[in-house]
Each structure stands twice: as structure tokens, then as C-alpha cells.
Amino acid sequence: MEIELPEIVREMLGEEYVVVSRSGISIGKMLDSVELLSMGAEAYIFKAKFMGVDAIVKWRFPKPYMPKELDNQLRRYRTELEAKIIWKALSIGVKVPIPLFTDLEDCLIIMTYVNGENLRDVVGVIDNEKLCNLTRTVGFYTGVLHKNNIVHGDLTTSNVIVDRDDVYIIDFGLSTISKRVEDKAIDIHIFFRSVESAHSRFEELMKRCFVDGYKDAVGEDAANRVLKTVRNIRLRGRYIAERKLRSEWIL
């Protein structure tokens, strides 16, 4: 697939940087070996070398089916917020990619490359104990984020990278800052949903381990408050059998 790179990337490909150190002067390329890694729902993800560091270039591409103003507004807003929130997450000890460069005009973020596999792809491959430990860490990190009022917004198994025993949370593209229990509960609801829909055979195990980790981070009481809201949110969905109606008809 041929992709027209945004201007900022094309510019950077031609730039060089100079490092002056005691051992002499070295010249390196600003951006090098850009290759398309994957395509997300709203962004292209490239792998590249940024100032010699293995990096990810995330570019929110313009969408031709959307009116330009609305598209630009959304892309810009999400890019800015994502960069800010990743910084915050880093500072509170959650493993996330480290942002190296952002450009709001072209809706671009360059961040460190996390070498690992998608949690979605390793479920069913690894043994249950390891799966539990990984999911527990996801739950723990989610708890830490929530304690700091960061809501991920798209916490699916596709957005967790596993590097041996380390777990990285990626794609803060839909994240927000919020104190509301409701928003935090939606995070968990989304994670549970992705587990149910894509890994239904491990549903029980993954939910249990996630909740364990979450409780470790926020404490029993706070966790139970959020989990109660998760249940309420599920009942709000359309056509839920267990939802009680005041005037449920009986044949």
C-alpha cells in the first residue's frame, strides 16, 4: 500500500542531527527507515529510527469520508490529549511508550517502540497462569491510571503489549481526564467486552485476574464502587434480559 506521508515526516527524513561529545562529533539521521507496521482504526503506525532510537510514528491520517473541519478538530484534539496523558501515565509508573516528539498540525506523535506481542494474539497461546498474571497487571495499571483520574477510553486486548513478563498499555488516543466513577467503569466495561467478544473461552479467568489487579491498585472499597457501576452500565445496554422493567409483561 502506498501512503502519502505527512509533510513533517518528509521534512524530517532529510534532516540530520549533530552530537558533540567528548569523544568527538557524530552526525545521525533525524528520522530513518520508516516502514508501515500496522494500520489502526484512525491512524497509521510506522516503525522507524528517530535520532537513533527505535520508535513508533503514529500518524492520525485525514479521513476522506469526514468533513474536513470536524476531522481536523477531532484528530488534533486527540493527538494533543494523547501526548499529555502518556506523559502523565509515565510519571505515575505505568509502563507506556515514551513520547519523543509531537506535531499538532500534522497530528503526529513519535514515541519509543515497545518490542513485544499484542495481548490479543497471545491469549490461548500462553498458559493460564501466565495469562492471569498478565491480565492482573493490566488490571493493576488500570487501577493506577484511574486513581490518577486517567481514563483510557479504549482498553481492549489489542491495546496491551506483552514483552516477556512486562505489560505495556498503548494507544491513549481516546483517553480523557475524569474523576467520574462512571467513566472509569466504562473502561472496565470495554475491557470486559473485548474479552467476551474475542476471547470468550478465557472470559472467567481474565475478568477475575483483572479485578484482582485492579483491587491491588485502588483498594477493595473503591474497586467495588466502580465494579457496581460496571454492572449498571451493562444493564443499560439495549435489549438486556435481566433489566427489570416496572411494567414487564407476562404472557
Next chain:
Amino acid sequence: MIVVGIESSAHTFGVGIVTDGDEANFILADERVQYIPKHGGIHPRESSRFLAEKGPQILRNAFAKSSIDPRRIDAVAVALGPGLGPCLRVGATVARTLSAYLNKPLVPVNHAVAHVEIGSKLTGLKDPVTVYLSGGNTAVIAYIDRRYRVFGETLDIALGNLLDTFAREVGLGPPYVVGGMHVVDRCAEGGKRILPDFPYVVKGQDMAFSGLLTASLRAYRKGVDLNDICLTLREIAYNSVLEVSARCLMHTKKREIMLVGGVAASPILREKFAEMAKIYGASVGVVPPQYAVDNGVMIAWTGLLSYKAGVVTDLRSAIVRQRWRIDEVEIPWR
């Protein structure tokens, strides 16, 4: 094998008769009648009265037009949910009676599953991400592990509901669809700009529209240009569905998208989906409008698939289920 299917979940009483003997002409009969309220939305009681009144004639027509002796059919299929209770009960009653009288097995069918199955059949798509958009449903669905799983859905009102309610409140409808196009789509054509600060609510894979409805109505009452409001409302609503669909495509790694349901007939929505699919190298199948809306054929066809896989119910258990979710249904035939 010949199966008769009965649909009555909301405003349509439909009777379809299908066969698996003839690939090209599998539809032997397709009769239907639709309740159209004079004003306002569908009142379940009024609609069910209408369906009960017209239903028997529709059934008679279906058998007459297909010139099939009712005793020759193999099974009776009926949509038991989801939908409006009083309306569903009309179809269920007819189906139970028919099944008992003819002494033929009764096959329960989930209305949403039926939309997906008739869509796959008519578009020829093998394993699509299904975008189900109608007055009562907004869901992005994909088949995984013996069930149609809901990847994303509305957390409050449905897309069709949003468009119809807005149209009604500002006096654009009813009727809501004129010449194959929704009145809000039409009104949006005159829009010049996207209004600022309207809520665009996508939460992971779910979306919500009630805030958008409120914001639109508030802007209307303030005297903001109606065309601009229509444009903004439509773009935000359609694009949130597109975003969720794109996300589902990426998540499931499927390569096909199918549009079903009443709102899927919107030509503007179709264009947008075609453009979106191009980016992801996916193909789009749009169910022909006649079968994208509620009909008896889809119930009959799904009933046929179910019956072949051994799904039947006894009359006593054939009770309507207003909130029967698509992901509660095992799909043994796929």
C-alpha cells in the same frame, strides 16, 4: 425444504416463504404490510392492533401467491424478539396457531440474527462485520466462536431514533423517509458548516447519541440555521458509527462490511462506508433496501437454517422475548 416465516416485531407484519431447493429463486413468497402512524412515533398498542387486523390476510396472500399448499411446508419460523412486546405477540400467536393446526415444528428466530443472515445470503459476503442500523438498533456485530458478538452498540438511543426524533421535533417529519432519503439527510444538503461544540461520543467501541440530540434541539430553539444543525448532527452521528465500524474491522481483522437495517438505505451513509472501506481494503455489501428493512423472508430463511441445524421449540416455550440479544443466540449452522 420449505419454511414459512412470520415477522411482527415493530411496525411490519411480514410473511415469507423460502426453499433451499432453488438457489436463484429461494423466495417463494414475500408479503408484508407496514403500520405508518399518522403522527408521532410507533405506539406499540396501535401498531399491534393494526398488525392483528392485517396479519391473517397477509398470511393468506403469501400462500396464495406462492401457490403452495400449507400442508406441504416443513416448518413455521417466527421472530420472538427483540422488539415491541404487543407487536411480537401478534406474530407469535399466528405462528403457534399455524404450527399447531398444521402439525409442523415451530422454529424460534431472533430478529437481529435474521437481519444478518438474509444480508449474508443476498450480498454473498462470507464473514462480514455487520453494521445494523435501524430505528431501534445501532450495533456493530461480528461472528466469532459460534455467536454473533456485539462489538459496539449505542449506549442510549438508536441512530434511526435520533434522526426520527430530531425530524419530528423540528417539524421535518413524519414521513421520515422521502424518496429513499431521510429528511435529515435532505435537510443537511443545504448545510454550510459544522457547528462547534456538539458532543461526539465514542467510548471505545460503543457510541451514544442522546447528548447529540439534546444539543441539536437546543441549537434549533436558539434559532441556529436548521440546515447547519442537520449537517452537524448527521456528520457526527454517521461518523461515530463509521469510527466504531473501522475499529471493529481492525480488531477482528475481517475484510467485509455489511450494512443492514432501515437506516442502512441512506445513500450518504453508503458512500461514506464505501470510502472508509477503501482505506482498509475491505469490501462493502449493502443489503437491498427491500430486505434491509423488516420482512418475513429473513425470518423464514433464518428459520430454515435453524431448522436444518435442529433448532425447534415446543409451543409452550414459544414466548416472546422483547430483549433477546443477538449475542445470546447460538449459531450452529455457521
